Amino acid sequence: MATKRLTPDELDEAAQLLKDGQLVAFPTETVYGLGADATNVAAVKQVYQAKGRPSDNPLIVHVADPEMVMTYADVSADAHRLMTEFWPGPLTIILPIKPHALAKEVTGGLNTAAFRLPANDTTRELIRRAGVPMVGPSANTSGKPSPTTATHVLHDLDGKIAAVVDDGPTKVGVESTVIDMTVTPPAVLRPGAIDAAMLYPVIGEVATEVHKVGAKETPKAPGMKYKHYAPNAQVVIVRTEADFDAAIAWAEQQDDVFGVLATDHVLATLPATMPQFSLGQDVTSAAHNLFAGLRYFDNHPDVKMVLAEGFETTGLGSAYMNRINKSAGGQYFTATE
Template identity: 60%
Template sequence: MATHGKGILIYFEAIMMETKIYQQKDIPEAAQALRAGKLVAFPTETVYGLGAVINNEASVHQVYAAKGRPSDNPLIVHVASPEMVWQYAKPNDLAVELMTKFWPGPLTIILPLQPGKLLSAVTGGLETAAFRMPNNAATLALIEETGIPIVGPSANTSGKPSPTLAEHVYHDLNGKITGILDDGPTKVGLESTVVDLSIKPAAILRPGYLTAADLTPILGEVETEMHHVAANEVPKAPGMKYKHYAPNAQVLIVQPDQDFSAVVAETLQHYPKKFGVLAFDQQLAKLPQAERLDTYSLGTDVSTGGHQLFAGLRDYDLQPEIKLILAAGVPETGLGIAYMNRLKKAAGGKFFTTGMDLQADL
């Protein structure tokens, strides 16, 4: 478990208490807890985040400890207005245009910092930081009430599927954090798009709900080739270096050009245990009824699939007898790029191939 300095003492005190569920009427109480150096999870339109005020080093270190997150994985700074950003970042005209068009919303912007304005615990020691203004009224009110931006990685155990419900956060972090601001299910379900404006041309470091096509009218040329982060390199954005989104079971991706029904039939024939199927409605409708087959709907298209993906992976984590999940892949265009980015990480890059030895490979 990664932790640092005096933050560990506060952290281990925190794990002795029951995590409180805050409602919107409790926002002043939640803000007071944040100002006091406590951890409070909060909703966004994408996933739930784990909040700590950015000016309290012990609190920021508690975030890493509660998640079991590597300390060189930088944190996204969540703000309630664009004006908050310029207290820390250097002026940037392109960023202003992006904020005007897409904020509040699922877009994170990496910017060069004014010297000495943010703790290295927030930035991972970099001279840049990632900023986002989430499209969630409860969280914007929480940040405003707190009076200072808050860090906000996904509120889950590091490496596990991101939380799209307060219940998911409670499952992972109960007893490790002070509270969770509950605002129901998130609306997008995939984390924000991360665009790096500290380099030219700008680069998308993490695909998300907003695509390159959405950003190019403002940015012009934008680099979309994902950078491979070396072992000794500090990533500029979450999700670039370490294992993410993985359930306890092994996920195998079924390519969109494969016959999904045939894949399930082959699995039923050669895999003797109960297994999960994460697929779209039109695929599920063609599957046989079988006692060893557990299905979870991704809805009708890639948009609903992106919304349901993490919830489906987490659902199978609640069924420890399931060690294998077949998951539907989609073409890697538009929103499908972000969907497949998360699914490949959840699967460890593994795909279903006809004739594979399922038991040996798992």
């Protein structure tokens, strides 16, 4: 089947597809998600099949309003404060669920689930019209860079899902911050646009040292266990702008064609003929453009290695570095190479 490309004016059709147990990709302010009725086990199973996603990788439940969460989870006073302060927005909150409220296919068999109220009017209205919460992992093949446009979704999932609602490019570009409210102190399991410094005035101390998930352990949140965001080419992170001259000299001695994923200031020093993709001017634009850049090099199969610019791990830089480090499999350029 061909995947339909729907507009925000065609939400009734998208909502009916969800009610019928079909898969519909949807826009958010972070990345595009792959939606299914979170209360329909057969539909949720299709999400794993379409993405090629491991079955113990839990899904985020997207809601139309905070009240929808109350049906499925116990919400503490601190969790309610987070919802009031940051929803709608790029914050996913892990909560203890009520007995038998959600299927194990949604939770990974845990007694917790992750909830998010996206800051996208189209998607909140889609959920309202469908009348059910939606599971929503990123709408891509598992392990590949997340999609920030409907075209990215179709590149990976055309013919595998019923429809994608095209609401243009996403704004943030990296997935939501995930905070676990079932532990003391609350723990950030995945960095995003909302960092610990923003959370502290609302709920106090927040742990940011991410737990390493064991091979037989079920992760509480997406992105904690399995390889993510990887393009076909090997990504090598260049820690600072000042290291690029040495990194390029090293790459030129290798046998493979390489490309550069960096800010405009770095790219301005390179030959125009060198494969390259702009991350913009700073870390904010870099986070926005990261996944599009990784996908750009997938469309250039001659490029076997990508030198990617690194940033300080503060603020949005923490989210950027979390994603690029996973994409690179921890590979960094050092001058000794």
